[in-house]
Amino acid sequence: GQQLNQSPQSMFIQEGEDVSMNCTSSSIFNTWLWYKQEPGEGPVLLIALYKAGELTSNGRLTAQFGITRKDSFLNISASIPSDVGIYFCAGQSYSHGSSNTGKLIFGQGTTLQVKP
Amino acid sequence: NAGVTQTPKFRVLKTGQSMTLLCAQDMNHEYMYWYRQDPGMGLRLIHYSVGEGTTAKGEVPDGYNVSRLKKQNFLLGLESAAPSQTSVYFCASSWDRNNEQFFGPGTRLTVL
Numbered sequence: 001g002q003q004l005n006q007s008p009q010s011m012f013i014q015e016g017e018d019v020s021m022n023c024t025s026s027s028i029f030n031t032w033l034w035y036k037q038e039p040g041e042g043p044v045l046l047i048a049l050y051k052a053g054e055l056t057s058n059g060r061l062t063a064q065f066g067i068t069r070k071d072s073f074l075n076i077s078a079s080i081p082s083d084v085g086i087y088f089c090a091g092q093s094y095s096h097g098s099s100n101t102g103k104l105i106f107g108q109g110t111t112l113q114v115k116p
Numbered sequence: 117n118a119g120v121t122q123t124p125k126f127r128v129l130k131t132g133q134s135m136t137l138l139c140a141q142d143m144n145h146e147y148m149y150w151y152r153q154d155p156g157m158g159l160r161l162i163h164y165s166v167g168e169g170t171t172a173k174g175e176v177p178d179g180y181n182v183s184r185l186k187k188q189n190f191l192l193g194l195e196s197a198a199p200s201q202t203s204v205y206f207c208a209s210s211w212d213r214n215n216e217q218f219f220g221p222g223t224r225l226t227v228l
Contacts, residue, residue: 042206042219088158103174106158
């Protein structure tokens with residue numbers, strides 16, 4: 001089945017540093033999504049990308065949909081302690097002529113820790 | 117609006133016992149999903165529903181059954197729990213297939 005490889009697995013950074021994480025796949029995706037999960041909570045959507053090459057920002061977060069449609073990255077600038085959590089990429093794909101049921105394939109997650 | 121709620125939050129079962137996890141959403145969403153989350157593996161889709169009265173298998177459906185008798189509720193059943201089903205279970209819903217999926221807070225299940 002389809003798989004997403006997300007890296008790095010974990011990061012421990014100093015407050016104020018920039019963070020970069022990415023996801024790659026051997027399959028093409030039509031949509032890339034980035035979620036954040038805090039302890040004891042479900043994932044919350046940060047950024048959604050719908051077109052190859054698209055670059056989208058949400059505050060200090062910036063994400064890009066790779067030109068090949070097989071990868072995406074998420075950058076966090078000037079990290080703060082509340083950025084702590086697990087970040088997941090997720091991809092959605094469908095073939096021409098088939099129904100898209102909204103199913104998402106998730107990466108393994110990047111655990112981010114920020115030292116004040 | 118409560119969004120997506122899940123019952124219970126925690127549960128411990130013995131091998132062979134059965135139980136039902138309840139997911140409820142008050143956003144009138146058509147699509148609902150059940151995922152399981154295991155360390156280092158992200159979230160994997162168990163079953164999903166594209167509308168009231170419909171269900172379909174996801175990536176890891178074995179050992180689980182689901183029902184969507186009412187639009188706002190999506191039930192996940194374990195008929196005979198196994199230790200391999202120890203996991204955190206998340207329910208999600210969306211307006212349609214291309215819209216954001218909203219997740220519940222999760223149910224932590226331990227099977228001894």
